[in-house]
Amino acid sequence: IRRIGILTSGGDAPGMNAAIRAVTRVALANGFEVMGIKDGYRGLVEGNYIPMDKSTVSDILNRGGTVLGSARLTEFKDLEIQKKAVQTLQNAKIDAVVVIGGDGSYRGAMALTKLGINCIGLPGTIDNDIPGTDFTIGFDTALNTVVEAVDKLRDTSSSHHRCSVVEVMGNRCGDLAVWAAISCGAEIVITPETGYDELDVLERLRYLDKAVKKRHAIVVISEKIADVDELARKISQNTGFAGRATVLGHVQRGGSPSPRDRVLASMMGEKAVDLLMDGVGGHCVGMIDNKVTSMPIEEALSSPRHSRKDLYRLFDRLV
Ligand code: F6P
Numbered sequence: 001i002r003r004i005g006i007l008t009s010g011g012d013a014p015g016m017n018a019a020i021r022a023v024t025r026v027a028l029a030n031g032f033e034v035m036g037i038k039d040g041y042r043g044l045v046e047g048n049y050i051p052m053d054k055s056t057v058s059d060i061l062n063r064g065g066t067v068l069g070s071a072r073l074t075e076f077k078d079l080e081i082q083k084k085a086v087q088t089l090q091n092a093k094i095d096a097v098v099v100i101g102g103d104g105s106y107r108g109a110m111a112l113t114k115l116g117i118n119c120i121g122l123p124g125t126i127d128n129d130i131p132g133t134d135f136t137i138g139f140d141t142a143l144n145t146v147v148e149a150v151d152k153l154r155d156t157s158s159s160h161h162r163c164s165v166v167e168v169m170g171n172r173c174g175d176l177a178v179w180a181a182i183s184c185g186a187e188i189v190i191t192p193e194t195g196y197d198e199l200d201v202l203e204r205l206r207y208l209d210k211a212v213k214k215r216h217a218i219v220v221i222s223e224k225i226a227d228v229d230e231l232a233r234k235i236s237q238n239t240g241f242a243g244r245a246t247v248l249g250h251v252q253r254g255g256s257p258s259p260r261d262r263v264l265a266s267m268m269g270e271k272a273v274d275l276l277m278d279g280v281g282g283h284c285v286g287m288i289d290n291k292v293t294s295m296p297i298e299e300a301l302s303s304p305r306h307s308r309k310d311l312y313r314l315f316d317r318l319v
Contacts, residue, residue, distance in 0.1 A: 001095040001118070001276060003033040005049065008066040009040035009073075009101035009108070011171075012253060013124045013138025015261035016066040016100050021057040022269025023098050028054060030277060035094055040101070041073040041108055045081060047088045061262060064141075064255045070101070076108045086115045096281070098272045100124040100137070102171075103301060110282055110297045118281025120272040121297055122265075126253055129173035132300030133286030137268065140260040142169070142252045143179050149248055150184040150218060157216035163205060163241035165232050169252050170222040176252070177222045178311050182318065186218040189315055193308060196225050202238045209240035217241055267292050 004027045008016045024034045034052040037043045050056075060067050075081050089097070089112075096118040099109040102125045109119035123130040126142035146168050153164040168176045174191025181189035187208055190196050201219065208214040221228060228245035235243030257265070268285045271292045275283055283294040 001032065003035060003092075003094050004273070004276060005035045005037050005044070005089065005094040005097040006052070006068070007037035007040055007044055007097065007099055008068050008070045008124060009099060009105040010070060011102070011125060012066045012070045013126050013136070014064040014141035014253075014255055014257035015137040015265040016124050017060040017063050018257060018262045018265035019100050019122055019124065019137055019269045020066070020068060021061055022266040023272055024052045024057045025054060026270045026273040030273065032273075035092065036068050037097070039069040040071040040105075041076040041085070042071045043069070044097075045073070045076070045085045045088060047092060049092055049094070062256050064257060072104070076111075082108075082111050082115060086112065086117055089117055096120075096276045098122060098269070098276070102127070103130055106130070106284055106297045106301060109284075113282035118276060118279070120275050120281070120294075121284035122268045122272055123284065123286065125171075126169060126176065127171040127173050128175035129171055129305065130300075131303050131305050132284050132295055132297075133288060134306060135264060135287050137261055137265045138257070139175065140264070141255055141258045142176060143183070144258055145252050145255055146176060146180040146248060147183045149246070149251075150180060150186070150220065153246060154184065154216060154218055157218065157244070161215060161241060163217040163219060163232070163235050163239065163243050165219045165221060165228045165235070165243060165245045167221050167223055167228045167245070167247045169248070172222075172224065173305070174222050175308065177220045178308060178315060181220040182311065182315050184218060184220070185318070186220045187214065187319060188217070188219040190219065190221040190225055192222060192225070193312065198226070198231070198234065201231070202234060205235060205239040205241055
């Protein structure tokens with residue numbers, strides 16, 4: 001290979017820029033040329049490429065978002081579009097691509113590899129929902145954002161004998177919620193893994209109010225499970241707490257990446273280039289048991305997601 005392309009796809013995540021920088025600098029240091037592909041798979045198909053040199057990636061390590069832009073292109077599942085993408089890459093003399101994104105992005109990387117362009121996937125999402133790694137790029141920063149917000153909500157909830165219902169992102173994965181709940185000492189955590197029973201939640205809050213005499217209560221809940229405004233209303237009607245709902249929303253996706261995310265992204269970016277130099281394609285990079293590893297994307301996508309049973313048990317023991 002002589003020329004490596006790099007793209008970010010799906011929801012952006014803090015640390016994506018650190019990964020772009022690492023791939024670019026390690027590739028350049030090894031004598032490759034690097035092309036940045038704008039706006040994910042859309043830019044890839046349309047040939048929206050920009051040459052990257054050392055200075056293109058200066059001053060981006062500490063910036064959130066992705067300087068290459070990102071998009072979700074569902075049509076990329078279509079074989080004709082994939083073939084068009086391969087043609088466009090070949091015209092630009094790009095022999096290999098590093099894709100930073102979620103599982104949809106990994107599928108695209110796998111498809112391109114099968115069509116002759118070696119691709120490596122890096123897990124970039126705040127959700128921590130990608131198999132093949134213990135942690136994704138962006139999760140730690142988003143967790144810090146959530147924890148800061150919940151700590152603040154706790155202050156005001158405590159002053160007013162309120163229950164704060166805080167909705168966090170996660171794309172059907174409870175990691176952000178349960179890590180935040182443990183970090184913040186939340187009273188209740190509701191995720192796709194715990195399931196949701198409204199009556200149980202109200203009962204527990206009544207107990208915390210009457211028997212435990214809590215001054216406040218924090219409920220951390222993953223998105224797409226319940227209408228949090230409705231739940232807050234029911235809490236006000238059925239428990240001694242006044243309920244208030246806060247949807248943290250896209251604020252969780254922004255901000256300067258934490259040092260941990262910067263280092264994780266840099267290590268993964270380096271590994272992606274090493275794999276391409278070894279002629280490997282169709283693999284994804286992960287951090288497993290504190291070691292940077294890689295495995296075929298197919299294997300990662302068909303393996304079960306990491307179990308967080310230990311964390312849920314810990315949460316239950318701490319409340
Ligand atoms: O995958 C990242 C994520 O932020 C999810 O947590 C969330 O469900 C989704 O993206 C939101 O997507 P959008 O930015 O398209 O609204």
